Amino acid sequence: MKNQFDYLVVGSGIAGLTFALKAAKTGTVAIVTKKDKLETNTNYAQGGIACVLAQDDSFDLHIKDTLESGDGLCHPEVVDLVVKTGPERVRELVKLGVAFNLETGANAFDLGREGGHSRNRILHAQDMTGRAVEKVLMAAAESEPNIAIFENHLVLDLIIQHQSMRAGAVDLYQQDTCRGAYVLDIAAGQIHTFVANAVLLCTGGAGKVYLYTSNPDVATGDGLAIAYRAGAKLANLEFVQFHPTCLYHPAAKNFLISEAVRGEGARLIDKRGRAFMEKYHPLKDLAFRDIVARAIDAEMKTSGDDCVFLDITHRDRHFLMKRFPNIYEKCLSLGIDITKDPIPVVPAAHYMCGGILTNCSARTTIDNLYAIGECACTGLHGANRLASNSLLEAMVFSHAAVVECAERLESWRNRVLPEVPDYSRKIAVENSSNSEMVMIAHNWDFIRRLMWNYVGIVRTDKRLALALTHILQIKMELKEHMPNIPLSSDLVELQGLALVAELIIRCAVQRKESRGLHFNVDHPEKGGSDWLKDTVVIKSAAEEFLSLPAVQND
């Protein structure tokens, strides 16, 4: 089956929905999402949206905090764009109906504080900001006639048209253009062709590449993998942000204790009740995230304890229940009353600061292919994202992409292009019984443990080298066996996960210094000005790739 749209949006979080809602004013939009349409990273974002709104705040201060957090690698023009146009994007959200918390009895927003921010500037809807935003955007998208939403549809690969101008044996000019994507309809077990004038990758993060993560199961880095395979440039994948405080409990899967809890005065303590952050940074519990995560890692390694604790018991019970209803309820359901008990926490993979390289219009290095949100590397975050800057970035870049696409739409529609071949066949789906499914489960687990142990918060040259050897071995195994395994979403995700893991390791190996989120004990200092550049990876012509099982036409 062939579907034709002006825009193909992959992912239904804040980036995809914001783009789709605006783009639908000019053209037709398909949103494809691999699970339920609300199962997105956005939906789980607790903290909020950083935005300059307070009297005592200024663009300069927000810019300064972002640059400081990014540790020399932010692109200043991008920081400027996001910080200065952010308030306009936030007003659009409020107009759509997102109800951010207001100060008691006042008409002003209740602005929270998170690590690295010098002012209170975090807009929030209690401790479920992402959910509040997602709900409003999704309702608007569902009532928009120009938007079609395809749930349980997983993108396998982009459709790329290659054009080159050659003089003799030399490529003078090469322009790759994205024409759409091949998409697996998971329930029907069929591959559909989506042809589009522009493709927007809004696929979120890759937290599942690590054993412990705050991310939901969908965060398998699919967008990064398909963009890389298509030939796009990716950058800065060594900068994986570990959130310092994920709930440590055997029954708690991926549950975050928002940094906003520290913003309201919570202190990190060890098992013996001793606060330890003053040893590590003058900002103590509200230091930048990389510093807090490394401090916890060091405390746990020194003491041998399984976790540290977050203590907010000094705050009023009613205040806590009102400000953090989600965290309060979740912890209580596990026997932890946050108004009386310190909360057991550990760091976990949270946010990918690198991603698919884009310009200020969200365009990647492949024409007509855009990347927005966590899967993109715009230059905003540098070596360490400032807390709550990401939803803001997604809105600003969705808007920028819409502006550019609207300008190009007419010429796109007038092009005469060759037909895109259609692929379609009945294929085995997830629940098919297959003896090799054990290989999928084993390698999923192996990669996540490997990344946690060898490519985690603190790295060494030796562990990185070992990790690369292991991951290449897994890729060889997959390459050999994949053609015999029925196509399923688990298999496709595993293929992507292995590739993303490899790219993270390759970036980490290249950066022989410690900066921001990348800390290598063999190179513990920040390098000189030579290191003030992005780590860029691109598929080389000689590189051999894993291929999906051969797809045959019916």
Ligand code: SIN
């Ligand atoms: C949090 O609530 O701590 C997460 C906020 C963020 O990652 O920006």
